[in-house]
Amino acid sequence: MLEIRDLRVDIAGSPILRGVSLAVGAGELVCLLGRNGAGKTTTLNAVMGHRRAAGGAIRFRGRDLLGLPPHRIARLGIGFSPEESEVFAELTVAENVALPTWTRPEGRPAEARIAHAYAVFPKLRQYLARGGAQLSGGERKMVSIARALALDPELLLLDEPFEGLSPLVIPEIARGIGAIRAEGRAVLIAESNLHHVPEEVDRVHVIERGEIVFGGTLAALRADPAAMAIVAAAA
Numbered sequence: 001m002l003e004i005r006d007l008r009v010d011i012a013g014s015p016i017l018r019g020v021s022l023a024v025g026a027g028e029l030v031c032l033l034g035r036n037g038a039g040k041t042t043t044l045n046a047v048m049g050h051r052r053a054a055g056g057a058i059r060f061r062g063r064d065l066l067g068l069p070p071h072r073i074a075r076l077g078i079g080f081s082p083e084e085s086e087v088f089a090e091l092t093v094a095e096n097v098a099l100p101t102w103t104r105p106e107g108r109p110a111e112a113r114i115a116h117a118y119a120v121f122p123k124l125r126q127y128l129a130r131g132g133a134q135l136s137g138g139e140r141k142m143v144s145i146a147r148a149l150a151l152d153p154e155l156l157l158l159d160e161p162f163e164g165l166s167p168l169v170i171p172e173i174a175r176g177i178g179a180i181r182a183e184g185r186a187v188l189i190a191e192s193n194l195h196h197v198p199e200e201v202d203r204v205h206v207i208e209r210g211e212i213v214f215g216g217t218l219a220a221l222r223a224d225p226a227a228m229a230i231v232a233a234a235a
Protein backbone atom coordinates (compact mmCIF):
# COMPACT_ATOMS: atom_id res chain seq x y z
CA MET A 1 0.00 0.00 0.00
CA LEU A 2 2.66 2.53 1.10
CA GLU A 3 6.25 1.96 0.06
CA ILE A 4 9.05 4.30 1.07
CA ARG A 5 12.38 3.47 -0.47
CA ASP A 6 15.76 5.05 0.32
CA LEU A 7 14.08 8.37 1.15
CA ARG A 8 16.43 11.28 1.65
CA VAL A 9 15.36 14.71 2.87
CA ASP A 10 17.59 17.72 3.52
CA ILE A 11 16.49 20.58 5.74
CA ALA A 12 18.38 23.87 5.69
CA GLY A 13 21.25 22.15 3.90
CA SER A 14 21.56 19.31 6.42
CA PRO A 15 20.76 15.68 5.62
CA ILE A 16 17.85 14.83 7.97
CA LEU A 17 16.61 11.59 6.37
CA ARG A 18 19.53 9.51 5.08
CA GLY A 19 17.87 6.59 3.31
CA VAL A 20 14.61 5.65 5.02
CA SER A 21 12.90 2.53 3.69
CA LEU A 22 9.72 1.02 5.07
CA ALA A 23 6.45 -0.43 3.84
CA VAL A 24 2.88 -0.54 5.13
CA GLY A 25 0.70 -3.26 3.62
CA ALA A 26 -3.09 -3.14 3.25
CA GLY A 27 -4.71 -3.31 6.69
CA GLU A 28 -1.37 -3.29 8.51
CA LEU A 29 -0.54 -1.36 11.67
CA VAL A 30 3.07 -0.21 11.52
CA CYS A 31 4.99 1.93 13.99
CA LEU A 32 7.91 4.25 13.25
CA LEU A 33 9.67 4.47 16.59
CA GLY A 34 12.53 6.81 17.50
CA ARG A 35 13.66 9.47 19.90
CA ASN A 36 12.89 13.18 19.50
CA GLY A 37 14.62 14.59 16.46
CA ALA A 38 15.24 11.17 14.84
CA GLY A 39 13.22 12.07 11.73
CA LYS A 40 9.73 10.64 12.29
CA THR A 41 7.79 13.84 11.57
CA THR A 42 10.01 14.58 8.58
CA THR A 43 9.18 11.12 7.17
CA LEU A 44 5.42 11.65 7.53
CA ASN A 45 5.69 15.19 6.15
CA ALA A 46 7.55 13.85 3.11
CA VAL A 47 4.78 11.28 2.49
CA MET A 48 2.15 14.06 2.68
CA GLY A 49 4.13 16.32 0.32
CA HIS A 50 4.88 18.91 3.00
CA ARG A 51 8.61 18.19 2.67
CA ARG A 52 10.43 17.79 -0.62
CA ALA A 53 12.56 14.65 -1.02
CA ALA A 54 16.17 14.97 -2.10
CA GLY A 55 16.13 11.37 -3.31
CA GLY A 56 14.43 8.00 -3.06
CA ALA A 57 10.85 6.99 -3.79
CA ILE A 58 7.43 7.11 -2.10
CA ARG A 59 4.66 5.08 -3.69
CA PHE A 60 1.06 4.68 -2.56
CA ARG A 61 -0.94 1.88 -4.17
CA GLY A 62 1.67 1.81 -6.90
CA ARG A 63 1.47 5.54 -7.59
CA ASP A 64 4.50 7.81 -7.28
CA LEU A 65 3.78 10.53 -4.68
CA LEU A 66 6.95 12.58 -5.08
CA GLY A 67 6.21 16.03 -6.46
CA LEU A 68 2.45 15.86 -5.80
CA PRO A 69 0.96 18.68 -3.66
CA PRO A 70 -0.48 17.69 -0.23
CA HIS A 71 -4.15 18.10 -1.23
CA ARG A 72 -3.69 15.67 -4.13
CA ILE A 73 -1.97 13.16 -1.85
CA ALA A 74 -4.83 13.41 0.69
CA ARG A 75 -7.37 12.87 -2.08
CA LEU A 76 -5.64 9.64 -3.07
CA GLY A 77 -6.74 8.32 0.34
CA ILE A 78 -4.08 9.20 2.90
CA GLY A 79 -5.43 10.75 6.12
CA PHE A 80 -2.99 12.67 8.33
CA SER A 81 -3.19 13.64 11.99
CA PRO A 82 -0.19 15.90 12.64
CA GLU A 83 1.82 16.01 15.86
CA GLU A 84 0.27 19.25 17.13
CA SER A 85 -3.21 18.07 16.01
CA GLU A 86 -3.68 21.41 14.20
CA VAL A 87 -7.40 21.71 14.73
CA PHE A 88 -8.80 24.86 13.09
CA ALA A 89 -9.43 27.17 16.06
CA GLU A 90 -12.01 29.32 14.27
CA LEU A 91 -14.12 26.31 13.24
CA THR A 92 -16.34 24.20 15.49
CA VAL A 93 -15.63 20.54 16.19
CA ALA A 94 -18.40 19.58 13.73
CA GLU A 95 -16.89 21.80 11.01
CA ASN A 96 -13.38 20.47 11.63
CA VAL A 97 -14.55 16.86 11.29
CA ALA A 98 -16.65 17.64 8.19
CA LEU A 99 -13.76 19.37 6.35
CA PRO A 100 -12.42 16.34 4.43
CA THR A 101 -15.88 15.59 3.03
CA TRP A 102 -15.55 18.89 1.14
CA THR A 103 -11.92 18.45 0.14
CA ARG A 104 -12.42 14.79 -0.97
CA PRO A 105 -16.06 14.68 -2.04
CA GLU A 106 -15.76 11.43 -4.01
CA GLY A 107 -16.40 8.07 -2.36
CA ARG A 108 -18.93 7.26 0.34
CA PRO A 109 -21.59 9.89 1.21
CA ALA A 110 -20.44 12.65 3.59
CA GLU A 111 -23.04 11.77 6.26
CA ALA A 112 -21.82 8.16 6.45
CA ARG A 113 -18.18 9.24 6.71
CA ILE A 114 -18.91 11.77 9.45
CA ALA A 115 -21.12 9.33 11.39
CA HIS A 116 -18.34 6.78 11.19
CA ALA A 117 -15.76 9.24 12.60
CA TYR A 118 -18.03 9.90 15.61
CA ALA A 119 -18.65 6.17 16.05
CA VAL A 120 -14.90 5.74 16.61
CA PHE A 121 -14.75 8.70 19.03
CA PRO A 122 -18.31 8.94 20.47
CA LYS A 123 -17.24 11.46 23.11
CA LEU A 124 -16.84 14.10 20.42
CA ARG A 125 -20.62 14.25 19.95
CA GLN A 126 -20.78 16.21 23.21
CA TYR A 127 -18.60 18.97 21.74
CA LEU A 128 -20.01 19.43 18.25
CA ALA A 129 -20.68 23.17 18.59
CA ARG A 130 -17.56 23.92 20.58
CA GLY A 131 -14.83 26.01 18.92
CA GLY A 132 -11.53 24.40 18.06
CA ALA A 133 -9.73 26.75 20.47
CA GLN A 134 -11.77 25.52 23.45
CA LEU A 135 -10.61 21.93 23.49
CA SER A 136 -8.24 20.04 25.79
CA GLY A 137 -5.18 18.32 24.33
CA GLY A 138 -6.93 14.95 24.32
CA GLU A 139 -10.05 16.36 22.66
CA ARG A 140 -7.88 18.05 20.01
CA LYS A 141 -6.19 14.72 19.28
CA MET A 142 -9.57 13.02 18.92
CA VAL A 143 -10.84 15.76 16.59
CA SER A 144 -7.65 15.56 14.54
CA ILE A 145 -7.90 11.76 14.13
CA ALA A 146 -11.67 11.89 13.54
CA ARG A 147 -11.11 14.53 10.86
CA ALA A 148 -8.50 12.32 9.15
CA LEU A 149 -11.01 9.43 9.33
CA ALA A 150 -13.76 11.48 7.69
CA LEU A 151 -11.53 11.56 4.60
CA ASP A 152 -12.37 7.83 4.39
CA PRO A 153 -8.67 7.02 4.02
CA GLU A 154 -7.15 3.71 3.01
CA LEU A 155 -4.07 4.73 4.99
CA LEU A 156 -3.91 6.86 8.13
CA LEU A 157 -0.72 8.60 9.29
CA LEU A 158 -0.73 9.47 13.00
CA ASP A 159 2.13 11.59 14.34
CA GLU A 160 2.60 10.99 18.09
CA PRO A 161 -1.09 10.33 18.83
CA PHE A 162 -0.42 9.91 22.58
CA GLU A 163 2.05 12.74 23.14
CA GLY A 164 1.30 15.02 26.07
CA LEU A 165 -1.98 13.27 26.93
CA SER A 166 -3.15 12.41 30.42
CA PRO A 167 -3.13 8.70 31.35
CA LEU A 168 -6.93 8.85 31.39
CA VAL A 169 -7.19 9.79 27.72
CA ILE A 170 -4.51 7.45 26.34
CA PRO A 171 -6.68 4.27 26.49
CA GLU A 172 -9.47 6.11 24.66
CA ILE A 173 -7.15 7.05 21.80
CA ALA A 174 -5.65 3.52 21.78
CA ARG A 175 -9.15 2.03 21.57
CA GLY A 176 -9.98 4.35 18.64
CA ILE A 177 -6.82 3.32 16.78
CA GLY A 178 -7.68 -0.34 17.41
CA ALA A 179 -11.17 0.23 15.97
CA ILE A 180 -9.72 1.93 12.89
CA ARG A 181 -7.32 -0.93 12.31
CA ALA A 182 -10.09 -3.51 12.83
CA GLU A 183 -11.92 -1.95 9.86
CA GLY A 184 -9.03 -2.96 7.64
CA ARG A 185 -7.50 0.49 7.20
CA ALA A 186 -3.71 0.66 7.17
CA VAL A 187 -2.19 2.81 9.92
CA LEU A 188 1.34 4.21 10.29
CA ILE A 189 2.07 5.66 13.73
CA ALA A 190 5.12 7.81 14.53
CA GLU A 191 5.94 7.29 18.19
CA SER A 192 8.78 8.18 20.54
CA ASN A 193 7.64 6.08 23.51
CA LEU A 194 7.95 2.29 23.31
CA HIS A 195 5.24 1.95 25.98
CA HIS A 196 2.72 3.54 23.64
CA VAL A 197 3.32 1.07 20.80
CA PRO A 198 0.12 -1.01 20.52
CA GLU A 199 0.68 -4.71 21.26
CA GLU A 200 -1.19 -5.62 18.05
CA VAL A 201 1.33 -3.75 15.84
CA ASP A 202 2.40 -5.78 12.78
CA ARG A 203 5.86 -4.27 12.47
CA VAL A 204 8.07 -1.72 14.17
CA HIS A 205 10.74 0.31 12.39
CA VAL A 206 13.24 2.06 14.61
CA ILE A 207 14.63 5.32 13.23
CA GLU A 208 17.81 6.90 14.57
CA ARG A 209 19.48 10.01 13.11
CA GLY A 210 17.51 9.74 9.90
CA GLU A 211 18.22 6.05 9.29
CA ILE A 212 16.16 2.92 9.87
CA VAL A 213 18.22 0.77 12.23
CA PHE A 214 15.68 -1.98 12.96
CA GLY A 215 12.62 -3.51 11.31
CA GLY A 216 10.59 -6.40 12.69
CA THR A 217 7.88 -7.50 15.08
CA LEU A 218 7.52 -6.07 18.59
CA ALA A 219 8.74 -9.41 19.98
CA ALA A 220 11.83 -9.26 17.74
CA LEU A 221 12.48 -5.69 18.86
CA ARG A 222 12.31 -6.68 22.52
CA ALA A 223 14.85 -9.44 21.79
CA ASP A 224 17.30 -7.04 20.08
CA PRO A 225 19.51 -5.36 22.70
CA ALA A 226 21.02 -2.78 20.31
CA ALA A 227 17.62 -1.60 19.06
CA MET A 228 16.19 -1.69 22.59
CA ALA A 229 19.02 0.53 23.84
CA ILE A 230 17.97 3.16 21.28
CA VAL A 231 14.23 3.03 22.01
CA ALA A 232 14.77 2.84 25.77
CA ALA A 233 16.64 6.14 25.51
CA ALA A 234 13.66 7.56 23.63
CA ALA A 235 11.02 6.62 26.22
Ligand SMILES: Nc1ncnc2c1ncn2[C@@H]1O[C@H](COP(=O)(O)OP(=O)(O)OP(=O)(O)O)[C@@H](O)[C@H]1O
Pocket residue numbers: 011012016034035036037038039040041042043083192
Ligand atom coordinates in the same frame (compact mmCIF):
# COMPACT_ATOMS: atom_id res chain seq x y z
N1 LIG B 1 12.40 23.52 10.01
C1 LIG B 1 13.53 22.94 10.42
N2 LIG B 1 14.72 23.58 10.37
C2 LIG B 1 15.86 22.98 10.78
N3 LIG B 1 15.90 21.72 11.26
C3 LIG B 1 14.77 21.03 11.33
C4 LIG B 1 13.51 21.59 10.93
N4 LIG B 1 12.55 20.67 11.11
C5 LIG B 1 13.18 19.59 11.62
N5 LIG B 1 14.50 19.81 11.75
C6 LIG B 1 15.47 18.86 12.29
O1 LIG B 1 15.29 17.61 11.67
C7 LIG B 1 15.49 16.55 12.59
C8 LIG B 1 14.32 15.62 12.54
O2 LIG B 1 13.16 16.27 13.03
P1 LIG B 1 11.75 15.53 13.12
O3 LIG B 1 10.75 16.54 13.55
O4 LIG B 1 11.51 14.78 11.87
O5 LIG B 1 12.03 14.49 14.30
P2 LIG B 1 11.02 13.58 15.09
O6 LIG B 1 11.63 12.23 15.11
O7 LIG B 1 9.64 13.70 14.55
O8 LIG B 1 11.10 14.19 16.54
P3 LIG B 1 9.94 14.84 17.43
O9 LIG B 1 9.30 13.69 18.11
O10 LIG B 1 10.71 15.71 18.37
O11 LIG B 1 9.05 15.59 16.52
C9 LIG B 1 15.75 17.19 13.94
O12 LIG B 1 17.12 17.18 14.19
C10 LIG B 1 15.24 18.60 13.76
O13 LIG B 1 15.99 19.50 14.56
